[in-house]
Amino acid sequence: xAAGGGRPPGPDSSLEPYVQTRIFKIIVIxxxxxxxxxxxxxxCGGTFPDxxxxxxxxxxxxxxxxxxxxxxxxxVWDTAGQERFRKSMVExxxxxxxxxxxxxxxxxxxxxxxxKMWIEECNVHAVSPLVPKVxxxxxxxLKDLIQVPSGMALKFADAHNMLLxxxxxxxxxxxxxxxxxxxxxxxxxKAQKSLLYRDMEKRPGRAQKLEPSRxxxxxxxxxx
Ligand SMILES: Nc1nc2c(ncn2[C@@H]2O[C@H](COP(=O)(O)OP(=O)(O)OP(=O)(O)O)[C@@H](O)[C@H]2O)c(=O)[nH]1
Numbered sequence: 001x002a003a004g005g006g007r008p009p010g011p012d013s014s015l016e017p018y019v020q021t022r023i024f025k026i027i028v029i030x031x032x033x034x035x036x037x038x039x040x041x042x043x044c045g046g047t048f049p050d051x052x053x054x055x056x057x058x059x060x061x062x063x064x065x066x067x068x069x070x071x072x073x074x075x076v077w078d079t080a081g082q083e084r085f086r087k088s089m090v091e092x093x094x095x096x097x098x099x100x101x102x103x104x105x106x107x108x109x110x111x112x113x114x115x116k117m118w119i120e121e122c123n124v125h126a127v128s129p130l131v132p133k134v135x136x137x138x139x140x141x142l143k144d145l146i147q148v149p150s151g152m153a154l155k156f157a158d159a160h161n162m163l164l165x166x167x168x169x170x171x172x173x174x175x176x177x178x179x180x181x182x183x184x185x186x187x188x189x190k191a192q193k194s195l196l197y198r199d200m201e202k203r204p205g206r207a208q209k210l211e212p213s214r215x216x217x218x219x220x221x222x223x224x
Contacts, residue, residue, distance in 0.1 A: 022073065024074050024185070024189050028103060032081030032082045033081065034103045035138040036055070039138060039181075042169045043181070055080040060077060062074060090125070097131060105138055135163070140174070
């Protein structure tokens with residue numbers, strides 16, 4: 001599931017331990033303007049960009065994290081929400097993907113109802129049910145403008161076997177919550193991989209589906 005990576009040994013590699021870093025590819029999907037770019041900036045750089053432009057094709061950001069002593073590179077693919085900027089890239093988004101983040105804007109009902117379409121696209125590209133998926137309602141700082149009630153989002157998340165995170169890329173107080181989205185996925189991928197190995201040892205050729213734990217805000221739902 002996870003691609004290998006790391007630095008090839010240099011001339012004096014005998015002096016340094018060669019550490020392999022696993023790479024987890026996580027794609028961020030959803031309507032244009034829901035805040036995909038801002039969420040990835042918040043996670044990878046710890047900031048909220050002053051100004052963003054519509055993503056064309058895809059932008060890559062990454063962050064190396066440590067989970068239970070293992071260094072893991074979380075490679076975030078910030079995809080384009082506008083059809084005209086994404087159509088030539090869609091195949092690449094889904095190829096060898098390890099996890100999917102579906103984003104809607106809590107102040108825009110259309111971005112929530114369109115989630116069905118994004119999930120359908122994901123299915124069309126044969127993304128395995130083993131690939132963890134989470135739902136993110138962004139722009140929660142705009143409290144007076146909220147159109148998508150938490151209960152409705154939670155029901156949808158439950159029906160699609162996903163955790164729900166309601167957050168804001170803009171509000172610095174929410175940065176921990178944004179971090180949790182990606183860290184939770186990275187933890188699950190790490191755990192899933194070792195479970196898969198264990199299962200394969202018992203029954204070669206068969207994989208076991210992991211059921212995610214449920215939590216309205218995903219805060220304590222990580223397996224780590
Ligand atoms: N209030 C508020 N505004 C946000 C938040 N996140 C993003 N925005 C604003 O929403 C607009 C769109 O943000 P982007 O991150 O560029 O949206 P996107 O989903 O990447 O859009 P595409 O690249 O077209 O797919 C920008 O004006 C951001 O400043 C948030 O949490 N709160």
